[in-house]
Amino acid sequence: MEIQKIPTPALLVDLDAMESNLRRMVDIFAGKPARLRPHFKNHKAPMLAWKQLRMGAIGMTCATVREAEILVEHGIDNILIANEISGEWKTDRFAQLSHHASIMVGIDSVANIRELVRAQKKYGTRLQVVIDINTGMGRCGVLPGQAAVDLARVAVEGGLTVRGLTGYEGHLQPLQPGPERDEKVRAVCRSLVETREMLQADGIPTDIVSTAGTGTCAVSGQYPGITEVQPGSYLLMDTQYIDRGATFQRSLAILASVISVRGSNHAVIDCGLKELSAERGLSTVKDLPGVKLKALHAEHGLLELEANSSQTLQVGQKIELWVHYGDATVNLHSSLYGVRHGQIEEIFPIVH
Amino acid sequence: MEIQKIPTPALLVDLDAMESNLRRMVDIFAGKPARLRPHFKNHKAPMLAWKQLRMGAIGMTCATVREAEILVEHGIDNILIANEISGEWKTDRFAQLSHHASIMVGIDSVANIRELVRAQKKYGTRLQVVIDINTGMGRCGVLPGQAAVDLARVAVEGGLTVRGLTGYEGHLQPLQPGPERDEKVRAVCRSLVETREMLQADGIPTDIVSTAGTGTCAVSGQYPGITEVQPGSYLLMDTQYIDRGATFQRSLAILASVISVRGSNHAVIDCGLKELSAERGLSTVKDLPGVKLKALHAEHGLLELEANSSQTLQVGQKIELWVHYGDATVNLHSSLYGVRHGQIEEIFPIVH
Numbered sequence: 001m002e003i004q005k006i007p008t009p010a011l012l013v014d015l016d017a018m019e020s021n022l023r024r025m026v027d028i029f030a031g032k033p034a035r036l037r038p039h040f041k042n043h044k045a046p047m048l049a050w051k052q053l054r055m056g057a058i059g060m061t062c063a064t065v066r067e068a069e070i071l072v073e074h075g076i077d078n079i080l081i082a083n084e085i086s087g088e089w090k091t092d093r094f095a096q097l098s099h100h101a102s103i104m105v106g107i108d109s110v111a112n113i114r115e116l117v118r119a120q121k122k123y124g125t126r127l128q129v130v131i132d133i134n135t136g137m138g139r140c141g142v143l144p145g146q147a148a149v150d151l152a153r154v155a156v157e158g159g160l161t162v163r164g165l166t167g168y169e170g171h172l173q174p175l176q177p178g179p180e181r182d183e184k185v186r187a188v189c190r191s192l193v194e195t196r197e198m199l200q201a202d203g204i205p206t207d208i209v210s211t212a213g214t215g216t217c218a219v220s221g222q223y224p225g226i227t228e229v230q231p232g233s234y235l236l237m238d239t240q241y242i243d244r245g246a247t248f249q250r251s252l253a254i255l256a257s258v259i260s261v262r263g264s265n266h267a268v269i270d271c272g273l274k275e276l277s278a279e280r281g282l283s284t285v286k287d288l289p290g291v292k293l294k295a296l297h298a299e300h301g302l303l304e305l306e307a308n309s310s311q312t313l314q315v316g317q318k319i320e321l322w323v324h325y326g327d328a329t330v331n332l333h334s335s336l337y338g339v340r341h342g343q344i345e346e347i348f349p350i351v352h
Numbered sequence: 353m354e355i356q357k358i359p360t361p362a363l364l365v366d367l368d369a370m371e372s373n374l375r376r377m378v379d380i381f382a383g384k385p386a387r388l389r390p391h392f393k394n395h396k397a398p399m400l401a402w403k404q405l406r407m408g409a410i411g412m413t414c415a416t417v418r419e420a421e422i423l424v425e426h427g428i429d430n431i432l433i434a435n436e437i438s439g440e441w442k443t444d445r446f447a448q449l450s451h452h453a454s455i456m457v458g459i460d461s462v463a464n465i466r467e468l469v470r471a472q473k474k475y476g477t478r479l480q481v482v483i484d485i486n487t488g489m490g491r492c493g494v495l496p497g498q499a500a501v502d503l504a505r506v507a508v509e510g511g512l513t514v515r516g517l518t519g520y521e522g523h524l525q526p527l528q529p530g531p532e533r534d535e536k537v538r539a540v541c542r543s544l545v546e547t548r549e550m551l552q553a554d555g556i557p558t559d560i561v562s563t564a565g566t567g568t569c570a571v572s573g574q575y576p577g578i579t580e581v582q583p584g585s586y587l588l589m590d591t592q593y594i595d596r597g598a599t600f601q602r603s604l605a606i607l608a609s610v611i612s613v614r615g616s617n618h619a620v621i622d623c624g625l626k627e628l629s630a631e632r633g634l635s636t637v638k639d640l641p642g643v644k645l646k647a648l649h650a651e652h653g654l655l656e657l658e659a660n661s662s663q664t665l666q667v668g669q670k671i672e673l674w675v676h677y678g679d680a681t682v683n684l685h686s687s688l689y690g691v692r693h694g695q696i697e698e699i700f701p702i703v704h
Contacts, residue, residue, distance in 0.1 A: 005440070005441065006441070007439070007441040008439060041650065063650070063651045064622075064651060083611065083622075084612050084620075084667075086611045086622070086667050086668045087359070087360060088357070089357065089358070090359060093359075108612050109613065109667050111666065115668065134614070138614070138618075139620055139649070140611065140614075140620050140652070141612070170649075257438045257439050257442075258438065259435065259436040259464075260436050260460050260461065260484075260491075260492035262486070262490070262492075270416075270437070273629070273631050274679075274683045277625070277631075279629075279631060296631075297491070297522075299415045299416060300435075302491065315438050315463035316438045316463055316467065328625045328626060332683070332684075334704070352686070
């Protein structure tokens with residue numbers, strides 16, 4: 001079907017670009033000891049997760065118990081929830097899911113351990129954890145080194161299985177690529193690998209040291225002792241990451257329709273904040289030089305033509321915009337349309 | 353069920369506050385000629401639309417064909433899509449829905465009319481339109497006066513039924529209440545009512561002059577000749593509207609869980625941009641003075657305690673935040689939990 005015919009606003013992925021990104025990431029890790037565990041949070045599409053797995057990913061990373069549930073439901077095994085969870089409902093659900101698949105969850109406190117030990121006893125299943133390391137981002141996680149070893153000791157004594165460490169150098173993702181950032185990435189890797197050695201020395205053998213995002217994984221994945229990386233954004237590459245110097249191809253766009261034109265240089269599209277996130281910046285219009293997205297209201301986007309633009313906009317015209325922030329935009333849709341040569345070739349359901 | 357037991361993040365509405373808002377809006381319009389046609393786009397909950405209808409609303413306003421479809425599916429009649437639509441899929445669907453219920457759609461161009469005339473012929477149903485008036489917001493709409501009459505004439509000649517006018521003084525909603533804003537609201541009303549008189553004089557009788565939002569409807573609703581108002585935000589009152597001086601009660605909150613605590617004044621909650629919009633500003637923490645939401649990441653919220661705060665935060669603790677921007681937050685959820693005295697008393701499904 002031609003993309004002109006689908007109801008707007010619609011989330012599009014350029015299949016050539018996406019497939020190129022998929023292969024490129026596989027090529028980066030060919031022959032390296034570190035393996036790929038792509039992050040599910042970015043695309044939330046089981047059909048894309050399966051593409052990643054069939055191209056050699058060892059399992060999936062996710063951010064929430066609900067995402068782990070979706071992965072399990074879609075037949076996916078070897079899952080890392082790279083975050084802490086809390087509350088009876090979530091720890092119970094995590095324990096239930098552990099009957100179906102191998103799942104690990106991040107911990108950074110004795111309180112996390114206490115909740116998981118309770119759930120492990122209740123469901124009689126062996127729960128697997130990774131110590132979440134604060135690599136400098138200052139969000140969750142314990143500091144690398146002794147603090148991590150101390151926490152792992154409590155987990156082991158509580159009867160949990162400590163599989164290893166998870167880190168995420170989110171603070172390094174926005175930095176421009178280059179030797180300076182690479183050095184910072186390697187310092188993060190060093191702290192993780194040294195922490196694992198301390199665990200080993202303390203009689204806690206582990207098999208996982210997991211870290212990195214799209215911007216940093218090529219460097220982390222080469223660091224001896226990093227066993228796996230967690231990039232998510234590379235597949236549905238957005239302009240936020242491109243602006244940071246990512247070398248993958250932009251693939252994610254929104255299709256909208258012009259519903260109203262005012263004078264010669266203002267138009268309104270049927271796509272607003274409810275379908276396109278502006279949380280990290282406004283999207284840019286694709287293939288129409290001189291046409292700018294000026295603002296997003298809840299259900300409307302306001303386009304403006306530069307004074308000297310040769311473009312004209314008409315009611316009914318289809319407009320494509322590059323998605324600026326994929327994570328928070330994919331989340332607003334339930335279908336991702338795969339496009340090649342102006343045709344819808346695929347539909348990937350997004351599961352919530 | 354106690355609210356502590358539901359999985360987080362969860363969208364909550366304080367039932368006492370919501371019911372007070374519902375009654376208060378009914379009281380404002382008691383005995384006035386203008387009637388209530390609440391906007392569905394804000395809550396997207398058919399059970400709440402039915403509450404509004406049973407309290408005297410004459411029908412619903414909505415923003416999209418999909419919302420009209422949801423209303424029709426839930427047995428609701430007399431619907432105004434207060435926006436332009438374009439494209440074959442949407443105009444066809446609008447015509448199909450017109451077989452089931454009385455639905456009007458906004459138009460502001462001959463192109464809109466052409467598409468609707470085509471759909472009317474295809475489906476053999478009589479399509480109803482309202483002329484969308486640009487009341488000064490500068491989004492969609494034709495100017496009041498002759499431009500509106502000319503467009504209505506084209507619609508009538510094309511065989512469409514012109515029911516009247518729709519306006520929305522969105523640019524006046526953020527202004528502080530007071531005589532100055534009231535005068536601007538009345539000027540908008542005057543231009544709408546005068547345009548309707550011009551239509552009448554031109555042999556195009558109409559029965560609808562619809563306008564106004566939560567911030568302005570008390571004034572518009574008193575203006576002679578305004579037949580109905582379209583407030584949406586009053587029911588699930590957010591802090592953005594409260595900050596603008598709205599006299600309804602704040603009712604919409606998010607429940608989150610602390611998943612990680614760092615040092616004595618940082619904590620992380622399991623609620624991020626994917627569940628709580630920051631498009632118009634950050635939400636505030638409820639009932640915990642000295643605790644501030646500092647940032648929202650995709651799946652995390654970062655809390656900070658002021659240095660002199662007497663609060664402490666613990667893993668597993670439940671935190672409520674007032675929703676700052678309801679429109680873009682409700683859209684992220686599929687259930688709205690109705691709370692009274694700390695108990696979940698109701699669940700209102702949100703339909704997408």
